[in-house]
Amino acid sequence: MSKVLMIRHLPSSLSLKDKEQLLKHFGAEKVWETRSKRNYLFASFSNVERAKASLTRLHQLEIAQRRLVVEYSYDKEPVTSNKPGIEQNSETTKLIKEFLKTLNAWNPSVDFYQPPPAHLSYKYPDITPEIAVSVVHALFSHKPFYVQTLHLMNKMCLDNPFQENIAAMTVFKDIFKKLFLSELQQQVTQVPQSETESEISSAEDEHKTQPTQIVIRRKRKLPVPKVRPTSVLSAPTPPKLKKVVISQEEAFETVTPIIEPKKILVNVHQDALQKPSEDPEVVGELGKFQKEEQPVEVEEKQPEPEQPTITKKELLRNRISYSDMKILPVFKNYHPGEPSMRLYIKNLAKSVTDQDVKRIYKRYVEKMTDEELTGFDVRVMQEGRMKGQGFVTFPSVRIAETALNETNGYLLKERPMVVQFARAANKKTIE
Missing domain, CATH: 3.30.70.330 (RRM (RNA recognition motif) domain)
Structure with a gap:
């Protein structure tokens, strides 16, 4: 009896690694294939007893609707059976190793390709408005970064960013308000105080830039002297005599007249005091129309309906x-x-x-x-x-x-x- 078993009818969907893992579960130490018998799989055990026990367990075992057939084999364990696989994957493995070496290198300039220790981790600074602005700029500049960010938000079960979020807008304004206010204050400090606006000046005066009016000087005409005849110029003007005004008070003495008080007598009959005055009733007058008194209508101003609030x-x-x-x-x-x-x-x-x-x-x-x-x-x-x-x-x-x-x-x-x-x-x- 041999300590090598030959297994047939294994599912074709299983890879060599899966088959090797299956047989090692039953105690196999080494598993290999041969080019001449591609549908066969060989497994060696440490001794004959273990090979016999594995044969009884594996023979007629149903895996993926296929029954296994296990027999003893006298083939020897291959010594160089893994070399072809290594030669086939040598170029690919070499490229992968070089990539990993460059990726994990600490200082490639001095040929120090040792990867960093596993217990180390990255430590980033806390987020600030300046860092957030740089990240937002990168999102707008690089579309792959934006897509990967959405993938990460989806994996972390974060809120949907495609809808309007009022709370996020308020937080955004409170955080980034200082950045924009500082820029506006710098612009104001550069302007002299004489150019500051007053609240009383209307906005219409700011739009209308009045053009500078050009003052045109008028030509002044010299006064033309009047030409007088020589006879008038030579005749001397007679001097004017001043009239002395004599007031009436100086010429006559003032006499104060004697004012006597006047007495007014009113004779009233006694019957007139006793009889009350009766006004005659006027029935109508010719040629006059009486105005009809019309009630005065007071117009009540209806209040304007309030407009709906802006959205x-x-x-x-x-x-x-x-x-x-x-x-x-x-x-x-x-x-x-x-x-x-x-x-x-x-x-x-x-x-x-x-x-x-x-x-x-x-x-x-x-x-x-x-x-x-x-x-x-x-x-x-x-x-x-x-x-x-x-x-x-x-x-x-x-x-x-x-x-x-x-x-x-x-x-x-x-x-x-x-x-x-x-x-x-x-x-x-x-x-």
């Missing part, structure tokens, strides 16, 4: 971009100012009313109670030198900041609104 989609669609703000002359030297509860709006059209502005800013106070709404006020100046400007007061500074960031540059009646924080209110501004 977030409409607000974003009609708002100009940040790059367009730099081009428009209305936003030249723009600065939001110090945060306060009051917003100052300019560059409004002449036809804009309180209801138009209230429709935009009412969306920020919709969920408030009536007590909190007492601090909400909208005023649009339609007369005087502040025409085309307005003020909006909010209950808190946080709401005012959100409203400024979302409504600055909104096209209201084809004109972009310039929204800033109002300065400290005084009596002249309120009146």
Whole structure:
């Protein structure tokens, strides 16, 4: 009896590695194939007893709807049976080894290709707004990176990024607000103080650049002397005699007249005091028409119905971009100012009313109670030198900041609104 077994009818779907793993499970020490007998598989055991025990277990065993046939074999174990496989895979294995060596190299310039220890791990810095901006720029620049990011989000079961997320937008604005505000403040510091805008100046005066008027000097004509005849020039003018005016008081003595008091006598009959005066009843008069008294109708002005609140989609669609703000002359030297509860709006059209502005800013106070709404006020100046400007007061500074960031540059009646924080209110501004 031999310690080598020959196995037939193994499933063709199994690879050599799978077959080797199967037979080693039954105690085989070495498994190999031969070119002459491709459908046969040989397995050697440590001794004859183990080979006999494995034969009884494997013979007629059903694997993948196929029954195995196991017999004793007197073939010897091949010594160089694995060399062809090594020669076939030598080139591929060599390329893979070189790639792994270069990938894990610490310093290839000095031939130090030792891979890093397994217990080491990468340590990256914490995320900052600057790092997040660089990552977002890489997402827009490299499409494969964007696709791999979506794959990773899908594997980690994160939220779907293809829908609008209001919470993410608010967090994005709070984090990156400092980056854009610092840029605007640098632009303002470069401008001298004499060129700062006042809130009272209207936006229409900014658009109209008055041309410099050229003063044309008129030619002055010299006075033409009047030519007089020689006879008149030679005759001397007689001197004028001054008339002495003598007052009447100096010429005559003043006599004060004696004023006697006048007495007025009224004779009233006694019957006239007793009888009351009776007015005759006038029935009608000829040639006169009496006016009929008509009830005065008082026209009651019906209040205008409130317009629906603006939606977030409409607000974003009609708002100009940040790059367009730099081009428009209305936003030249723009600065939001110090945060306060009051917003100052300019560059409004002449036809804009309180209801138009209230429709935009009412969306920020919709969920408030009536007590909190007492601090909400909208005023649009339609007369005087502040025409085309307005003020909006909010209950808190946080709401005012959100409203400024979302409504600055909104096209209201084809004109972009310039929204800033109002300065400290005084009596002249309120009146």
